[in-house]
Amino acid sequence: MKRFRNLLVLFGGLWVALQISSCATSSVSMQILVPAQISVPQHIQKIAVANRSLPAKGQGVWNFVEGFLSGESVFADREGSSNCIRGAVSQLNLGPRFQAVLADDLDLKGTGTRQFPVMLSWAEVEKICKDKGVDALVLLETFDSDIAFSKKTENVTKTVNGKEVVVPEFLSNLRINVNAGWRVYDPANKQIIDESSFMDDKGWDTRGATEAESFNRLPSKRSAINESGYFAGEQFAIRISPGWLPATRSYYTKGHDDFKIAREYVRAGNWDEAAKIWNPLTTNPDKKIAGRACYNMAVACEMKGELEAAVGWAQKSFRDCGLKAARSYFQIINKRLLDQKKLKEQMGE
Numbered sequence: 553m554k555r556f557r558n559l560l561v562l563f564g565g566l567w568v569a570l571q572i573s574s575c576a577t578s579s580v581s582m583q584i585l586v587p588a589q590i591s592v593p594q595h596i597q598k599i600a601v602a603n604r605s606l607p608a609k610g611q612g613v614w615n616f617v618e619g620f621l622s623g624e625s626v627f628a629d630r631e632g633s634s635n636c637i638r639g640a641v642s643q644l645n646l647g648p649r650f651q652a653v654l655a656d657d658l659d660l661k662g663t664g665t666r667q668f669p670v671m672l673s674w675a676e677v678e679k680i681c682k683d684k685g686v687d688a689l690v691l692l693e694t695f696d697s698d699i700a701f702s703k704k705t706e707n708v709t710k711t712v713n714g715k716e717v718v719v720p721e722f723l724s725n726l727r728i729n730v731n732a733g734w735r736v737y738d739p740a741n742k743q744i745i746d747e748s749s750f751m752d753d754k755g756w757d758t759r760g761a762t763e764a765e766s767f768n769r770l771p772s773k774r775s776a777i778n779e780s781g782y783f784a785g786e787q788f789a790i791r792i793s794p795g796w797l798p799a800t801r802s803y804y805t806k807g808h809d810d811f812k813i814a815r816e817y818v819r820a821g822n823w824d825e826a827a828k829i830w831n832p833l834t835t836n837p838d839k840k841i842a843g844r845a846c847y848n849m850a851v852a853c854e855m856k857g858e859l860e861a862a863v864g865w866a867q868k869s870f871r872d873c874g875l876k877a878a879r880s881y882f883q884i885i886n887k888r889l890l891d892q893k894k895l896k897e898q899m900g901e
Contacts, residue, residue, distance in 0.1 A: 607664025
């Protein structure tokens with residue numbers, strides 16, 4: 553799914569942490585600004601987000617029948633789509649690029665299926681944008697959800713009254729598949745900036761001593777669709793807006809007594825003083841110590857936003873000193889450096 557591309561930096565940082573977890577290290581957390589998947593023109597700063605996925609009067613009969621026969625909440629997709637646009641607005645406003653407003657008062661009708669409706673007329677788009685005081689209109693054009701439920705029984709060994717006994721355990725599984733289709737309307741250029749569909753899955757697994765107990769621990773289908781819809785909206789926002797992601801960085805704290813001293817400065821958030829201690833160790837005749845010091849210097853530079861210097865230190869750590877973990881870290885920092893050009897373009901810097 554497309555959301556995994558946006559977690560590259562996060563998982564990359566965790567991968568490096570795992571690689572060096574067997575060594576004596578500590579870790580720090582940070583927030584990283586990552587570019588959006590697509591670039592939106594700079595004249596667009598304010599966005600209205602609205603729901604157009606609901607069917608017009610008389611077109612939703614089959615949806616009602618389908619929901620009734622399948623046991624799904626009849627109005628689940630209506631609520632789910634409403635949560636979807638709320639998730640998009642929330643995520644857009646968390647990023648530094650756009651100011652988003654929720655236009656849930658608009659009565660815009662679509663197909664009620666996964667089929668995109670015809671484009672909204674530019675006259676209507678212009679009127680909406682003028683009324684809302686925004687530069688562009690983002691519409692949830694389609695929204696549909698599928699629900700799958702399964703159950704099974706497993707025999708497990710438990711200790712009862714000091715004795716091991718085999719008892720049945722009941723497992724329940726609920727899976728929600730949400731398909732959301734979006735269009736981004738640019739009235740100034742009379743252009744559709746983006747038209748895309750996203751398919752996301754969320755699942756819940758529960759266990760219980762009885763089938764009823766396991767089933768009752770699942771969320772209701774209605775609330776599951778609402779949660780999945782909100783999540784789908786967040787994922788679309790990540791597509792069009794730069795956003796902040798959490799990441800973890802590890803640094804070496806053993807191998808030389810000075811590493812322990814530097815650790816205290818890091819804990820205080822004083823990377824400059826920590827770097828003053830690590831820097832002399834980068835030329836230590838012991839390649840292991842030098843490699844770790846170079847690696848730590850790379851982390852210090854990244855934390856201070858000096859990505860080019862961080863790339864150089866990471867490269868020195870694995871090429872000159874043979875520290876294997878530094879190779880993966882070099883790739884992560886180099887990717888961040890390449891992303892800077894795209895970020896500057898998207899942020900208008």
